[in-house]
Amino acid sequence: MTKILVINPNTTTSMTDKIAAAARSVARPDTQIVAANSKSGPVSIQGYLDVATCIPGALAEVANHPDVDAIVIACFDDTGLDALRCMVSVPVLGIGEAAYHAASMIATKFSVVTTLSRSVPGLENNLQRYGLAQKCVRVRATDIPVLKLEEGDQESLDKIRAEIRDAIARDRAEAIVLGCAGMANLMKQLSDEFGLPVIDGVAAGITLAEALVNSGLKTSKIGAYSVS
16 A cells, blocks of 8 residues: 655645545555645745745644655645655655656647746746756746636636647647646546646656655655755
8 A cells, every 4th residue: 555645735625625636536546645735824825935935834744644655745836845855755746846747758848837927937947947948838827816726617717728729829839737736627628628638747746656656766865855
């Protein structure tokens, strides 16, 4: 039995429930998904300030789950990724990092469709850091607030669809990465609708975490992730 902690760094439990459902829908039968969210910090993560203020709550919540085999950070900014890799020895994946890598393996170029415009620079910085900026044609903002996605309204879905259409027509994107954990429930629907891979980071994070655990790999404690 593989036990994976899926940590939502914000405090919105409805989003945690959606993330948990997405994670369980792709997990292997012998994988146990434990979903949790921070008990303190912002209700959503939309830009640099929210990223900074949510980290203490996320670290505290992870400390409550010492017996897991892997951790998936269910925030597309990969919030607290390096800190958590210092804190534990099990594999830690961010859903942004996982989605970018998955897209790079199945398409020569991809576009990201995210929420607010102020989130775009942070995602672009991460793409540079992961060495995948050359594969990403563009990070597109729908200007939908993160919590608006919890309503599941038609207007928000239409905005996401419009950005995907533009990404295909103008960016020549061969795959689309959904740039928010709040979009996790849309992957199959949009993949079927547009006829190209639409990648959800939660699904990518879970399946990659399972692969790392199955391979017996852990976080290196020599160098940057050492705490000694």
